[in-house]
Amino acid sequence: MDNNAEPPGQIRLAAGEPARKRRADRLRNHELLLAAAKAAFAELGPEVSLEDIARRAEVGIGTLYRHFPTRGAIIAAVYRREVEQLAESAERLLETMPPAEALHAWMRLFVDYISTKKVIAAALSAIGGGADLYAISGARISDAMAQLLTRARASGAVKSDVDPNDLLRALLGFTYGNNSPGWQASALRLIDILMDGLRPSRAD
């Protein structure tokens, strides 16, 4: 939806023009805001008032809006790194176990991850659609899933006509409704069923 949090680093130099460095206070405030937002989301959920976040960061509300023009932008910024971590774990898993198992394990990890940082799920859904899963994670997670799936397919443990994005949606879906009692166990059971459904029909 909106990913407009300008990168705090260097100014994008247009056509080789020499550009001024971004001011130090900008960077500082960016960090302060991110830290404050992360804490606030964890503590109060994704509906926290933006003014509250600004207050926590000891920064004017105007500054907050300059850095993150929308609520979505903040959420995206806060959780991009976390999502990144999850994506990276896929590679680690692929190195240490057979592909199909890695896929299975990663899906379980996904649930675990959500359960630790409930807010991610809440945040993801609060933005409004789920279409933004991609915007937020920058397709990073999507790639992870694709890789897991490709490898599992190559090893013959998974049927060949499965779309990685479908699986991703399913996963996200399973974790939806977290915070109802037992959601986690339910999600894990569903993953097992899903994996069963992924096996090649009869002949392998």
Add this chain to the structure above:
Amino acid sequence: MDNNAEPPGQIRLAAGEPARKRRADRLRNHELLLAAAKAAFAELGPEVSLEDIARRAEVGIGTLYRHFPTRGAIIAAVYRREVEQLAESAERLLETMPPAEALHAWMRLFVDYISTKKVIAAALSAIGGGADLYAISGARISDAMAQLLTRARASGAVKSDVDPNDLLRALLGFTYGNNSPGWQASALRLIDILMDGLRPSRAD
């Protein structure tokens, strides 16, 4: 979460006390509010301002709050009947086809249903959790799913250790992220995979 919309009908008589009938204007306003809310949700999504709903119903905001103490209460009231319909269709399906097919068909119907009345999904998730699926539908849907599953199990087409609520969650999850392009096709594919996963392992 909150289902406090008092039934507009009779006053709940405490310990056999004879009770006054609910006033006619109350009933009228209740209907007006429901109609207005339904239209407003359909038109503007679940975030419509409650004051707007009251305005459409030509009723004071105070009245709205007396009838529905929270946004969730309105949503629940508006969609209870729709959910009911979906639940009923399960019975119809069971009468006209083999149980496993009925289960499959009903799941597809679920998707179709959400796609027609997106707002339901939005509403369901907007309330905040998903735990409220039960509160809202009064376990009506849950029962429908249970019945479908039981019958399918009895016919030997589905493995026996599957929890109907898990399936429900999965379904709801699949439809989550509706409004990202292609969600519907994705959901249908996922349902197929899920059904594959439900088949008894090797020996039937």
Add this chain to the structure above:
DNA sequence: GTAGATGCGGAGGAGGCCTCCGTTTATCAA
């Protein structure tokens, strides 16, 4: 007809969203 319970309405306080612009501050060149 009338008492009194029931229900109505909307003003108003609290607080959130976002914009706008005067003020402050960091950077750079000399």
Add this chain to the structure above:
DNA sequence: TTGATAAACGGAGGCCTCCTCCGCATCTAC
């Protein structure tokens, strides 16, 4: 160092929503 200037800040203020409260109107029961 020292200005000059672009970059960034802050928060008042306008608009909106939420929700409560209570004086007034209306309906039911007798």
